[in-house]
Amino acid sequence: MWPLPDSDPFCVSSGAKIFATTESQFNNVTMNTPLNPNKALWEKGDFTRIAGTMRESGEALVRQLGITKGLRVLDLGCGDGTTAIPAAKLGADVLGVDIARNLVEAGNRRAREQGLTNCRFQEGDASNLEQLPDHSFDVVISIFGAMFAPKPFEVAKEMVRVTRRGGRIVMGNWIPNDPTLVAQILKISSNYTPPPPEGFVSPMTWGIEGNVIERFAGGGVPAEKISFARDTFTFNFAGPPSAYVDEFRKYYGPTMNAFEAAEKSGRAADLQRELEELFNRQNKSKDATSIPATFLRVTVAV
Numbered sequence: 001m002w003p004l005p006d007s008d009p010f011c012v013s014s015g016a017k018i019f020a021t022t023e024s025q026f027n028n029v030t031m032n033t034p035l036n037p038n039k040a041l042w043e044k045g046d047f048t049r050i051a052g053t054m055r056e057s058g059e060a061l062v063r064q065l066g067i068t069k070g071l072r073v074l075d076l077g078c079g080d081g082t083t084a085i086p087a088a089k090l091g092a093d094v095l096g097v098d099i100a101r102n103l104v105e106a107g108n109r110r111a112r113e114q115g116l117t118n119c120r121f122q123e124g125d126a127s128n129l130e131q132l133p134d135h136s137f138d139v140v141i142s143i144f145g146a147m148f149a150p151k152p153f154e155v156a157k158e159m160v161r162v163t164r165r166g167g168r169i170v171m172g173n174w175i176p177n178d179p180t181l182v183a184q185i186l187k188i189s190s191n192y193t194p195p196p197p198e199g200f201v202s203p204m205t206w207g208i209e210g211n212v213i214e215r216f217a218g219g220g221v222p223a224e225k226i227s228f229a230r231d232t233f234t235f236n237f238a239g240p241p242s243a244y245v246d247e248f249r250k251y252y253g254p255t256m257n258a259f260e261a262a263e264k265s266g267r268a269a270d271l272q273r274e275l276e277e278l279f280n281r282q283n284k285s286k287d288a289t290s291i292p293a294t295f296l297r298v299t300v301a302v
Contacts (some may be wrong), residue, residue: 012193014052027288029234029256039099040176041253042100042148043253045251046248046251047252049249049252050251051080053244054235057235061083061143061172063086065087065170066141067087068090068092069091069092070093072095072139073087073088073092073138074095074137074141075094075141075142076159077142077143077145078107079107081119083143085110085119087141088111088118089116091115093118094120095121095122098123099126104121104123107121126155127150128147129162129275134161137167139167139168140162140163140167140168140169141170142172143172144172144233146159146171147203147206147207148175148203152206153215156218159219165302167302168299168300169298170300171300173205173207173212173296174186175296176204178293181235181293182293183207184278184282185248185254185255185278186204189255209228212228216300223299225301225302226300226301228296228297228298230295230297231296232292232293233292234290234292235290235293236290237288238289239288241276241279242279248275258271270299
C-alpha cells in the first residue's frame with residue numbers, strides 16, 4: 001500500500017450530503033442534515049470549468065475502447081460527461097452516475113443540447129450503486145471518477161456487480177508521485193492542507209497496480225483478468241498557464257481547499273507561485289496551455 005500523505009486536498013471536513021430522492025425533499029433539507037465530505041468536495045466550485053479543458057482527450061480515449069451502437073455503458077464518477085457523451089455519440093446507451101448534483105444537472109443539460117436521447121445522468125455513490133441491477137452493463141467506464149470515492153473495496157465490488165459476465169471495466173487513475181501534472185498538483189497542495197482524518201484512504205492509491213488487483217480480487221476477479229497500461233491525458237486551455245492555475249484555484253474543489261488552508265496560514269502566495277511554476281514548466285504550447293498528464297489505465301475482464 002502506498003503511504004498516505006501527511007495531508008490531502010482531496011479530503012474535506014464538512015459538506016452537504018443530501019439524503020433525498022425528490023426535488024421537494026431536496027429543497028426541504030436543513031443545515032442539520034448529515035454531511036458527506038466527498039459530495040461537498042465535488043459540488044464545490046464548478047468542475048465543468050476544468051472538464052471543459054479535458055474534452056479532446058476524453059473523446060480520444062473513448063474512441064479506443066471499442067464502443068459500438070447498442071452497448072450498455074455506465075460511466076461512474078462521470079462529471080458532466082467528458083467520456084459519457086462521446087460514448088453516446090458512438091451509439092451506446094449511456095448512463096452517467098456522479099455524486100455531485102450540479103455535475104449531474106450539467107451532464108443532462110449537455111446531452112439535451114446535443115440531442116442525445118441515449119445518454120442520461122443521475123446522482124449516485126460509486127461505493128453503493130443499489131439503484132442499479134446486477135449484470136446490467138456491457139462496459140463500465142470510470143476515468144478519474146470512482147477513484148475519488150471512499151471505500152475502494154466496495155467501489156470495486158459494485159463495479160463488478162453491475163457489469164455483465166463477458167463485459168469490461170475500464171478505469172483511468174492518477175498515479176502517486178508521478179512527475180506529471182495531476183500527481184504534482186496533489187504533492188504541492190498537500191504541503192498546505194491539514195492532515196486527513198484517521199482512516200482516510202488517498203484516491204491516489206488507485207494508481208498502484210497491486211492495490212487495484214487486491215481491490216478487484218475482493219469482487220471475485222482474478223489477477224490474470226486485469227491488465228494495465230500507462231496512458232496520457234492532455235489538458236488544453238486557451239489562456240496562459242497562470243490563468244489556468246486561477247481556474248483551478250476558483251473552480252476545482254481540491255485546489256480550492258488547498259488555497260483556503262494556505263490563506264489561513266498566510267501562504268496562499270507561495271502556493272500560487274509553486275503551481276504557476278509547475279504549470280509553466282509542463283506546458284507544451286507556445287501561445288496557450290497544453291499539459292499532458294500520465295495515468296494508469298486499468299482494464300478488467302469480468
